[in-house]
Amino acid sequence: MLLPFILALAAAALPEESAQLTEPPLVPPVITRTTPAMVTVNLEVIEKVMQLADGVDYMFWTFGGTVPGRFIRVREGDTVEFWLANNPNNKLPHNIDLHAVTGPGGGAASSFTAPGHKSKFSFQVLNPGLYVYHCATAPVGMHIANGMYGLIYVQPKKALPKVDHEYYVMQGDFYTDADFGVKGLQPFSMRRAIDERPSYVVFNGSALSLVGDKALSAKVGETIRLFVGNGGPNMVSSFHVIGEIFDHVYTEGGSRAQDNLQTTLIPAGGSAIIEFSLNTDGTYLLVDHSIFRAFNKGALAQLKVDGASNKAVYSGKELDTTYLGDESVATSLKASTSRQAPQAVVANDGRSLFTRNCSMCHQPEGQGLAGVFPPLANSDFLNEMANHRRGEFVQFVLRGKTGKITVNSVDYNGVMTPVAGLDDAKLATVMTWVSNTWGNKAPPYTESEVKALREALPATPSTVGGHE
């Protein structure tokens, strides 16, 4: 009789507060308290249709209306009073298993809730770290596959050092009968889920969640902390940021940091806390370095860093010159195909030049990646340039492009890197091929026209310096 009485007294003595939950990619502010509190968390399960990729809708099951669910931040030693509500319009019962809970089922049995009901249970957060929470209602795999996961951060008693930005990113794999990009409302495919063949692997519930206007942002000289989770249900993430080295990684969300990592493995149902500083400007890509997932299944997000370029850290392109070894191969290739009709030679060369120089971003059939890389196929933007602003097309290819453009009514705000290593003849070939393939139509570029257009381009710092 005495023990429950003491426990009740201890709980009653704690100051009470309501947890401030945030939608991804935001993270609640650092907890500045130095003593435990009784923290109330209110989370509502909502089943709703949202965008999985451009033009692709999916019936998500969510904790709080987003995928991943709301970010929960508490402090080591706090007592949490957890309320799980199941929206009356939902079809299914749900519950929550928080990996931060010590106790059978992680709270799942205590939070099992029918539509139109809510449940309460309490737990003490004994261990600091970054923990996954997820639904554990049968069929568990399906509930997770539909987006029912999120992160709860149990801030250690001694908080991590202050940083300029904290962000919340969580990977998940999705299963539809139709392959990536097929438009319309796509139902869950049980077969593909069991076979572990995802059609989508994305960050924050959509291939478009963190690109363009919605990219993560920071400034040169700032520090950043990513709270990264992996909801799975099946895939393990090889999390990597293209062009950055992680200064510190609290691997698997634990208490010790490893320094200077390139790629960190995040298990399904696991996490990592990743810290790095931003030394120079540019757009950095967050990817699953199981790389087909990044370029073909949506596992790609952007971090845009504004500020001054630091040329000592990264110079940009300084020199481009001829390499004869490569040329000799190209020459022999040309010789071997010279018996074909001239038009065919152009077509073949055009495709191979495109494949080697352009397709890694614009995709093998020029279809692009919605919101990230503009399409070249049936492109209103490309046709307009190739027909009416022919010099601008040359400028795009040779100088690259930074900033907003609109292609087939979709806005893109990324960075195209300059195409290097092509002489005027090859430029003419590939530009002619691209502007006369996949429904595009424009007069051919000739070598002499490209030469003239190139010479007419405005001067840039690198050409002013003069390698030519």
Added chain:
Amino acid sequence: MGHLSAALLLSVAQLSVHRVSVPEGRFAPLFGLEAKQRDLPVARFELDVRPVSRASFNRFLAAMPVWRRDRIATQLAEERYLASFERLSPGMPVVEVSYFAARAYCAWAGGRLPTTLEWEYAAAADETRRDASLSPDFAQRILDWYAAPSSLEALDGTGSPGNVYGVEALHGLIWEWTEDFNAQLAMSDSRQSGERNTNFTCGGGSNGSARREDYAAFMRYALRASLTPRATLTNLGFRCAAKGPS
């Protein structure tokens, strides 16, 4: 009084027209750890062709006013009981009914709720097969309904077409009460081992299920397990059954 009885008889007669006979057979329910549970006999029974409609339920309320929204005892239903009733069209299935109300209706209409075994046995059939539950296209059709947003308007649908027994809308329209909906005692997360209820397990534990790939059935069992008899869900209704002629 005599007038009321006549009306009652008439309505029962009308209802019975909409009931069909489901022949006896054998069925392996979703959860059966022991071999003898995996092949259960099902006796011949009668089952309503469609879920009980708003119009039918309205007749019940007229005859048994104690079940009206403004009269029902709080022990017998939650606050949401029949909350949308006035907005349903007559042909829509009645929803937001508690287990107690559903049972009372079936008794009034000369029947009872179907058992879970009977319901699942009938619902495993499609238009041509008595057991289509493991066929991928059948399962996917049901899952597609589970994935569609729930709304009042969606109650206007027809649901699944008549199956080999002539029973309609067992899928694709609403969830339905069964007589022993909570007999499974399946907790949501029955991953705990060593307790009485190891049937409804997740992860590796789901090997206990006789039909691991029958995701649609998993979801029905999960839904039933989440209910209490007072529950009134916006997409939960019922149909009645009766013992078949012996």
